[in-house]
Amino acid sequence: MGVTIADIAKEAGVSISTVSRVINNTKPVSPKLRERVYQVIEKNHFAPNTLAQGLITKKTNIVGVIVPDISNAVFGALTKGINSVCSRKGYTIMVCESGGELERELSLLHILEERQIDGVLFAGVNVNQKLIETMQKKAYPVVLVTQESSVQGEVIDTVTHDNIQAIYDVVLFLHENGHERIAYLGGLEYDFSSGQKRLKGYRKALRELKISVPSSYIEQVQFSFQGGYEGMKRIYEENSVLPTAVVTGSDLIAIGAIQFLNGQGVQVPEEISVIGFDDLDFATYFRPELSTVRIPYFKEGEAAAEELLKYMSGSKPKASTHYIPHKIIRRGTVKVLK
Amino acid sequence: MGVTIADIAKEAGVSISTVSRVINNTKPVSPKLRERVYQVIEKNHFAPNTLAQGLITKKTNIVGVIVPDISNAVFGALTKGINSVCSRKGYTIMVCESGGELERELSLLHILEERQIDGVLFAGVNVNQKLIETMQKKAYPVVLVTQESSVQGEVIDTVTHDNIQAIYDVVLFLHENGHERIAYLGGLEYDFSSGQKRLKGYRKALRELKISVPSSYIEQVQFSFQGGYEGMKRIYEENSVLPTAVVTGSDLIAIGAIQFLNGQGVQVPEEISVIGFDDLDFATYFRPELSTVRIPYFKEGEAAAEELLKYMSGSKPKASTHYIPHKIIRRGTVKVLK
């Protein structure tokens, strides 16, 4: 094992440069030599050592991907989209899991640097000043995906969706459908894009609609079924006047909330409407089917990868934020009030 | 950018060997020098080039992971488990998606070889002779995970669950609960472990129980909600005497089947019992909750990674198959007949 370019060269009776040339067809090689070299390569199952190549070319064709949770459906779709364009363009992805912890994120950024990867797609839960500075010191370009930086200004290239606008749109949508008492059941403050920003969109919409709600209409929970269940429980128990609609921060939260309500004998959407966020596959597996706002994570992954690749191929674009359009999907869990 | 070990050496006023030694602490270095070198490393944010390291040590600390579908929940959990032990032991994973296509699988095996990865965890959909031969020619060890080889004999190290036994157990479980007319709604034949073997377990159980069913009780479909829906539709339409229970090949198939039945006004489990496979998170999000057989994919990923790491550290174990225990989970979709 470990047949090298030199072995091939010797066996084919040519120089190593010639072998190199047929491998990368970087310079013309006569047909006969080319053919002879190919023969020997095939015969020996020769595979060029990309480490050695990378050492010289300063290019590994590896893209790092950092996500909080590998098994989360959102990041699954995102990673699939990323890999879709990366693999098509000859890149392999290196997937890392941060658990959403700052320390781990910093550490991974460092590990990927050591590995000489060509670029990083980073889904950071809270991209603060420290993280930004760290990334800017790195030799590789980074584009944020699905999450935005919590630092003021467009400090880093980003491909995501507009969390504020999305929830804003949802509230307006509910309002247009006759709802006034609208509660919010979203993610934790710690998650900048998916927690803070969505809540911001909710508040903004209510403000513009001149609707005011008790603080007990707002719950921030884990992005999970359990979180939705418990958050809904609290809203239910702490309010004598229940909301007619609940905006949630994810489909999982929505399902959990509905489950709690059903357990209390509260009908969805007859008595309370619930709307999700993400539009994961399973949103249509329930009855009634879940109304939600669709975030095209696969597309987002593709777009982010393309952005990064463009970035890597020299044309360093100024840091800007690209929003992939979302869409409200009306299904069965939102009732029209007159 | 691109500060090297030589830069550090010069600035610290030592030789590059000394720098190398403090980095890997492979040989004693006097405290003062060690400290001085650390200072310079910190100051310059030096990160050793792993390509150069790998070129010499013949070790990249990278583990390749090949799965059919990145965004599939099963492979998400599996990958998470794999990454869990890999990252703990200093390995980074390179995730590749094969789409379940043989050609792509072969190609990925080759790409990973070029990248000098230290080992591969392979979830192949149908690991045939050709694949086996290819893997045996590679310089790195491979362990099959979640899927078994379709070649006779234990030709390659494997960590998975016992698909035959699991479905066998399910049929017996249903039988113990009073069911006799048991249908099968599983995956396609093409998928060796999850398609063929599960069907085999079903047939084996029926044989031993001396139960015979019409061929219209057996449907092989895509591993999806849609597949389950349509397969159930066919079973429903093609049989005047319906089964009292349906064994399925996945939770998704089960949910699809239940959805179809509910649409026809058939109650689950009152009229027909349905049991899933996998025990994905969402199995408990439905009402009634889905009865199923739990396959601990996260654990399986961990076990496979540990097996591979052991393999890589020299002790080449003879090719054997390790089964992670499954467990039948009784919830709400299986009725007890007397």
Next chain:
DNA sequence: TTGTACGCGTTATCAC
């Protein structure tokens, strides 16, 4: 069109 020789950044072997 082809071959020679150097260098990529690191580890390992060998002297000191």
Next chain:
DNA sequence: GTGATAACGCGTACAA
């Protein structure tokens, strides 16, 4: 305990 120096496998000026 420390420092030269030869690999590792490849790409690429440069020479032929």
